[in-house]
Each structure stands twice: as structure tokens, then as C-alpha cells.
Amino acid sequence: MIPIDIVERGLQDYATCFDEMQTFTAQRGPDTPDTIWLVEHPPVFTLGLAGDPAHLLAPGNIPLVKVDRGGQITYHGPGQVVAYLLLDLRRRGLFVKALVDAIEAAVIETLATYNVASERKAGAPGIYLSGGPHAGAKIAALGLKIRNGSSYHGVSLNLAMDLSPFTQINPCGYAGLETVDMVTAGAREASGRPVDANDWQTVSRGLADALVAQLQQRAQAHPAEAATA
Incomplete structure (x- = not known):
């Protein structure tokens, strides 16, 4: 089994981290x-390769960085857990679909440990609340x-954020x-204590552990057949 290092990088400027x-x-x-990098960013909007700048409705004083990932526009800011997956997919024998499945499963598993029910949506990458007053809202x-x-x-998981910048964009291209974040979703520890921004390290480490477990489960027997993009 190929190990995966987990590196906690803390608060870091987005453009520097991207470089x-x-x-x-x-x-x-x-x-x-x-390696999985665990990061928190100062406020920034990021626009993917095929992103439409029209989805940035009101930039205000938040910078926009154009990046080379898939997807449209999103927001990163304090109180959000960001996990960057720097993986040799060929060596691990992972196809891109298996990687996406692993990421989404890890987020769902992490949220479940805090009593938050969530789900995937076909054709809309990310994780959404599956019940309660905010059912259908995006949380990752x-x-x-x-x-x-x-x-x-x-992947970015919203823990305890100022969510107002999301109203300045069409998140991921959806008007x-x-x-929402975990606080809004009523996330609680097993003891019943509500989570807050001080739980960043605990939640980020739990997400990283879940990512590693899901990735190891999906390793293929024939690495040479894996991702070639």
C-alpha cells in the first residue's frame, strides 16, 4: 500500500499555494x-479553466485568481478546510472517476461524524445537504x-465561514x-457540542484521514492503466 503524507500548511495565500x-x-x-496539503486561505475567488467570468456578480474587494482546475467559480476564505491532493494516479492505479468518488465519499463520511447528512448530485460535482431546512445546499x-x-x-469543505461572499458569485456556475457551512448545518461532535472555527485542525485532519482511507480502498491492480491526462 502506497503511503500518503499529510501536511498541515495552515493559513496561506492562494496564489502562492497554487504556484x-x-x-x-x-x-x-x-x-x-x-501528499495531501491541508490549507486555509484568505478571501479569494478562483475561476476554473472553462469558467465564465459572468458568474462573478460583484467582486468587491476580494481578488480573483484564474486557475487551471476544472469547474467554474468558487470562493475560498477563513473557516474553510481545503485539502489539496497531490497524487501520482498512475502509480496508485487510480482513474479520475475513482479519485472523484473517493473525495466525495470522504467528505460525506466526515460530515456524518458530525451528524450532518449529505449526498452527491449527478452531474454536479461536490457535496450537498440531504435533509433539514437547508436540504440541497452545497457544503463542499x-x-x-x-x-x-x-x-x-x-476539495474545500465549509466549516465556519462568513458565507456572504458566495452571494457575490454564482457558486460553481449555478445561479x-x-x-452553507457545517455550523449552519448544525454540525455537532458526538458529545453534542456544536462545532466552530476552533475545530479547523480536528475537522481537517479527520477529512484527510477519510481521504486516505477512501483512496487506498480504490487502488487498482494495474497502475499502468490509470490516468494519463
Whole structure:
């Protein structure tokens, strides 16, 4: 079983982190470890390769960074758990669909540990609440880039955020899509204590552990057949 390193990078400027992801992937060798970076960003909008700038409704004073992941526009900010997956998919024997499935399953599993029910939606990558007053609201977004058989970018899970910047965009290209965080969804620990922004490290580490477990379950027997994009 190929190990995956987990690196807690804390609060980091998005553009710097993006440059470092690209450099890490470009300089990969056959022995470069697979890594998950856990990051929190200052406020920033990011627009994917095929993103339509019209989905940025009111930028205000929040910067926009154009990036090379799939998907449309999203927001990153304090109180959000971001996990970047820097993986050699060929070596792991993972296809892109299996990677997406693993990411979404890990988010659903993580939310379930905090008594939040969530689900996938066909044709709309990410994770959505499956019940309660905010059923259908998006709580996690994902976007990936595959280069020479290796992945970067990843998934963002809203923990305890100022959600107002999401009203300045059409989240992921969907006009009027409600976006929530774990606090809004009523997330609680097993003891019954509500989660808050101080739980960032615990939630991020739980998500990383769930990602590793899901990725290891999906490893294929024939790595040479995996992602080639």
C-alpha cells in the first residue's frame, strides 16, 4: 500500500499555494511521495479553466485568481478546510472517476461524524445537504487538474465561514445555489457540542484521514492503466 503524507500548511495565500502545487507536480519523479496539503486561505475567488467570468456578480474587494482546475467559480476564505491532493494516479492505479468518488465519499463520511447528512448530485460535482431546512445546499466543492498522470487542486469543505461572499458569485456556475457551512448545518461532535472555527485542525485532519482511507480502498491492480491526462 502506497503511503500518503499529510501536511498541515495552515493559513496561506492562494496564489502562492497554487504556484507551489504546479511546481510540485512539474518536478515530480518516480519516488516523489503522494501528499495531501491541508490549507486555509484568505478571501479569494478562483475561476476554473472553462469558467465564465459572468458568474462573478460583484467582486468587491476580494481578488480573483484564474486557475487551471476544472469547474467554474468558487470562493475560498477563513473557516474553510481545503485539502489539496497531490497524487501520482498512475502509480496508485487510480482513474479520475475513482479519485472523484473517493473525495466525495470522504467528505460525506466526515460530515456524518458530525451528524450532518449529505449526498452527491449527478452531474454536479461536490457535496450537498440531504435533509433539514437547508436540504440541497452545497457544503463542499471540488475541482481537479490532472497533468502527466498526477493530480493537484482538490476539495474545500465549509466549516465556519462568513458565507456572504458566495452571494457575490454564482457558486460553481449555478445561479441562486445556496451555500452553507457545517455550523449552519448544525454540525455537532458526538458529545453534542456544536462545532466552530476552533475545530479547523480536528475537522481537517479527520477529512484527510477519510481521504486516505477512501483512496487506498480504490487502488487498482494495474497502475499502468490509470490516468494519463
